[in-house]
Amino acid sequence: MIRLEGAEKYYTTGAEPIHVLRGISLHIASGEFVSIMGPSGSGKSTLMNILGCLDTLDKGTYELDRRRVDTVNNSEQAKIRNRKFGFVFQQFNLIPRLSALRNVELPMIYGRLPLAERQQRARQALHRVGLGDRCSHTPARLSGGQQQRVAIARALVNDPDVIIADEPTGSLDSHAGEEIMNIFSELHAQGKLIIMVTHEHDIAAYAQRIIRLRDGVIAEDLRK
Amino acid sequence: MKPASNTLWQFWLDLLGQALLGLADHKLRTALSATGIAIGIAAVILIATVNRSGKEVIFSELQTFGLKSVWVHRNYKVDDPRRVIRGGTGISNDDINALKASASCPALAKFTPILWPGRYAPLFATRGNRYSSAGVEGVGSAYLEINNDALVVGRGFNPQDIERRRAVAVIGEQVRNDLFAADENPVGKELRIADDKFEIIGVLAYKDRSFLASINSTGGQQDPNGRILIPYNRLQTMLGTEDITMIQGEAVSPGMARAAAEQIVAFLKRRHQDAFKYRIETMQQYVANADVILGIVSTIGLVAATVSLLVAGLGILNIMSTSVIERTREIGLRKAIGGGEGEIMSQFLIEATLISLLGGVFGLLLGAVSSVAITAWTHYPLVPEFSFIVIGFCVSLVVGLISGVYPAYRAAKLRPVEALRYE
Numbered sequence: 001m002i003r004l005e006g007a008e009k010y011y012t013t014g015a016e017p018i019h020v021l022r023g024i025s026l027h028i029a030s031g032e033f034v035s036i037m038g039p040s041g042s043g044k045s046t047l048m049n050i051l052g053c054l055d056t057l058d059k060g061t062y063e064l065d066r067r068r069v070d071t072v073n074n075s076e077q078a079k080i081r082n083r084k085f086g087f088v089f090q091q092f093n094l095i096p097r098l099s100a101l102r103n104v105e106l107p108m109i110y111g112r113l114p115l116a117e118r119q120q121r122a123r124q125a126l127h128r129v130g131l132g133d134r135c136s137h138t139p140a141r142l143s144g145g146q147q148q149r150v151a152i153a154r155a156l157v158n159d160p161d162v163i164i165a166d167e168p169t170g171s172l173d174s175h176a177g178e179e180i181m182n183i184f185s186e187l188h189a190q191g192k193l194i195i196m197v198t199h200e201h202d203i204a205a206y207a208q209r210i211i212r213l214r215d216g217v218i219a220e221d222l223r224k
Numbered sequence: 225m226k227p228a229s230n231t232l233w234q235f236w237l238d239l240l241g242q243a244l245l246g247l248a249d250h251k252l253r254t255a256l257s258a259t260g261i262a263i264g265i266a267a268v269i270l271i272a273t274v275n276r277s278g279k280e281v282i283f284s285e286l287q288t289f290g291l292k293s294v295w296v297h298r299n300y301k302v303d304d305p306r307r308v309i310r311g312g313t314g315i316s317n318d319d320i321n322a323l324k325a326s327a328s329c330p331a332l333a334k335f336t337p338i339l340w341p342g343r344y345a346p347l348f349a350t351r352g353n354r355y356s357s358a359g360v361e362g363v364g365s366a367y368l369e370i371n372n373d374a375l376v377v378g379r380g381f382n383p384q385d386i387e388r389r390r391a392v393a394v395i396g397e398q399v400r401n402d403l404f405a406a407d408e409n410p411v412g413k414e415l416r417i418a419d420d421k422f423e424i425i426g427v428l429a430y431k432d433r434s435f436l437a438s439i440n441s442t443g444g445q446q447d448p449n450g451r452i453l454i455p456y457n458r459l460q461t462m463l464g465t466e467d468i469t470m471i472q473g474e475a476v477s478p479g480m481a482r483a484a485a486e487q488i489v490a491f492l493k494r495r496h497q498d499a500f501k502y503r504i505e506t507m508q509q510y511v512a513n514a515d516v517i518l519g520i521v522s523t524i525g526l527v528a529a530t531v532s533l534l535v536a537g538l539g540i541l542n543i544m545s546t547s548v549i550e551r552t553r554e555i556g557l558r559k560a561i562g563g564g565e566g567e568i569m570s571q572f573l574i575e576a577t578l579i580s581l582l583g584g585v586f587g588l589l590l591g592a593v594s595s596v597a598i599t600a601w602t603h604y605p606l607v608p609e610f611s612f613i614v615i616g617f618c619v620s621l622v623v624g625l626i627s628g629v630y631p632a633y634r635a636a637k638l639r640p641v642e643a644l645r646y647e
């Protein structure tokens with residue numbers, strides 16, 4: 001499903017360029033549950049952004065479903081993100097003025113689905129994460145755990161092959177975090193490929209495969 | 225996954241919905257930046273209305289002279305002192321009779337001699353112990369027609385009145401008020417000019433030249449309602465002269481006015497072996513002057529309106545830039561879940577345009593209300609012009625688009641990774 005070969009990435013924000021990824025080769029099959037771990041500055045977020053087509057490579061190749069995606073233009077990247085990926089962020093990133101239902105509808109607006117189908121699928125997705133009765137609530141009226149579940153519903157609604165989660169429990173208490181991880185486990189059981197960045201060991205333990213990064217290279221690739 | 229046309233419609237409706245929600249978040253800010261546009265559009269509407277109404281006023285007053293009218297009179301200016309200066313007006317009864325018989329002025333439809341007694345003696349009209357200081361004018365039978373003069377009672381001059389130098393007079397509204405009681409019919413009554421008795425045969429309809437008078441226009445200073453018209457040759461007899469002050473002609477069409485006047489001048493010069501110079505005036509030149517003055521006034525107004533629209537556009541630019549910065553994370557999220565550059569750009573462009581259009585709608589209302597108010601106050605005719613609505617709409621659309629382009633472009637070009645990380 002995912003083939004990353006010799007991936008390198010530099011950042012030139014400061015005076016001298018920072019070499020964030022120093023040649024990473026990684027194969028991930030569909031249906032895996034992968035945790036990416038590592039200290040801050042190890043390049044785990046950058047790797048996740050590249051895997052999610054949010055960022056581009058400076059060197060190396062990225063194949064998704066046997067198709068080169070490191071060479072496509074911005075608008076093609078946006079389409080790939082829309083169809084192939086669902087994103088879950090630490091800060092939820094819900095739009096505050098929109099109801100839960102409308103937040104979940106957003107990816108389908110960019111996917112240009114008709115209104116009736118959108119609303120039906122958004123309702124189903126919210127139902128799936130246990131928020132069928134909170135459709136009209138705005139994020140401000142939901143708890144952190146509920147907001148993250150809305151975000152998961154949003155990530156699921158276009159039926160992507162890959163769910164990318166960046167510290168999904170980082171802003172939640174342990175109980176809410178557990179609920180979220182149970183949902184991920186369920187999704188994994190249903191055959192979704194899940195790639196999760198975290199620095200918490202007990203959260204990482206939900207995954208079948210743990211990749212540890214250090215200084216921009218893979219230090220360890222453990223499979224259970 | 226090629227979108228069908230109805231889903232494309234749906235898509236634009238969705239973007240519109242997203243934009244509306246974005247604006248609804250900042251109602252006060254949106255309203256304030258729309259106000260700038262509203263004032264600018266209202267100014268444009270008001271200027272256009274004043275221009276149209278002003279044109280209407282000036283045009284209707286100029287029409288009281290006859291739009292095809294031309295005037296030819298002697299130019300007394302001396303530019304060669306060695307030449308012998310001859311007396312007289314340069315136009316005589318013989319010229320008039322010859323011009324009548326001549327075919328050398330094809331651009332001239334009709335004409336009338338006009339004689340003003342001012343240079344000879346002041347004339348008063350009296351009746352019993354009432355008097356009128358109105359101006360006496362000697363005219364020909366075509367005068368009333370050329371000057372668009374209508375009669376409220378009685379008749380105008382016929383060729384026999386002129387031929388037989390009859391002592392008949394046509395009087396203006398003011399003269400009637402000076403000499404007669406309100407309920408009295410002047411037709412058939414007598415009035416005196418100097419020692420001569422005249423029979424009143426008609427009363428002229430009221431003519432409004434108050435605007436021209438208010439700007440001290442030459443035409444306006446002569447009160448059209450204070451005229452006493454008598455056959456020009458009768459006046460000549462009274463004054464003991466053979467002179468004619470001027471020829472007023474009517475061209476075959478407004479475009480031929482200049483040609484008609486020049487043909488008269490050429491004719492007169494031929495007859496007098498070039499002894500006199502003549503001055504030409506045409507109504508068309510005054511219409512053109514009025515257009516130029518109105519054009520200048522409108523240009524000044526439009527410059528002011530453009531400046532206010534420019535400032536309003538900068539206001540929108542500012543607000544939208546702030547909005548893009550505030551919503552950096554939202555933009556990042558939208559891009560992460562599949563929003564393309566075009567879609568993000570469209571959303572912010574629509575927001576900017578909506579602010580501007582909102583201002584445009586209020587500007588149209590404000591413009592309409594102030595137009596009604598100002599025309600009511602100045603007593604100008606209100607000329608409703610629906611193209612203003614289209615203009616106001618288009619202008620606000622364009623201002624919105626232009627001022628939205630830069631912030632929308634910046635939003636579209638944000639890199640999703642950095643935008644998502646923005647605090």
